[in-house]
Amino acid sequence: MIDLVEDTRSTPLFRLGAQPIALTAVALFLLIAGVTSIAIWRAYTGSAPETDRVVASRQLQARTAQASEQLVEKTKGLEATQQESIDQLQVVQDQLQTVKRLLAAQQADTKRLSEQVASLNESIDGLRQSFASARATEAETPSVTRRKPARYRHASARKRSRG
Template sequence: MIDLAEDKPTNPLLRLGAQPIALTAAALFLLIVGATSIAIWRAYTGHAPETDRAVASRQLQVRAAQASEQLVEKTKGLEATQQESIDQLQVVQDQLLTVKRILSAQQADTKRLSEQVATLTESVDGLRQSSASARATEAETPTVNRRKPGRRAHASARHRKSRS
């Protein structure tokens, strides 16, 4: 014979599967209650996703504005520094040109003075040579005894001075 006791399932999950409409209704009810409680919680605490996104986007905009302001300030600072450097470079270039002009003038003076020294040296050498040749000529010629002028010559010279 057939034993009817063996046909009954002993697993409780199989029993729930026998009533699928009740199981689906309970799951749907739990989902609705959970979603509603989450929505109510966010509405009262002010943490709705839309407000979070709006706050986050505003914060990003503020940060971006601050960053751009900082970049503008830094750029202006760099421009000022660059202009100062250009001005300083111009001053240095002007000073360099002045130094070059002074150096050129000094070099021209030095050249002129060197030429004058060379001319003077040639003149001194020429005088030395002529002096040496004159001495050599004196040494070769016999010396002539000259007579000393007498008192009379001196007196006449004095007399001429007093007339003048």
């Protein structure tokens, strides 16, 4: 059995296991070499996480700027539309004021004309009454015979002869 123990100690792997510092140093070296090779590979291929984050943040900034510009353009468009609406409303209000003034003037003219018509009706009624009273007065008083002009006398004479 002693021979077996000595045979296992003479193998190279067993010798490495006996020296833990050397084994740790080799493992550390392999780990550092692997990490370094991965970092170099990512740096040259451009797929490093930092680069991806920078690119993503720049894209986000570009999208934000584009959205901002679109909002500014839409806001300017809304301002223009709102100003046009305000101008149109002002024109409509001016037209409404003009129509109100014209309507008031027309109503005043209508009132004035209706007062004139009423005054004329009163005058006509007064003339009718005075004409009626004049006829009544003529009927009550004997009429003074007036002589008709010669031409009317002949016409009335012809009428009598015919009738």
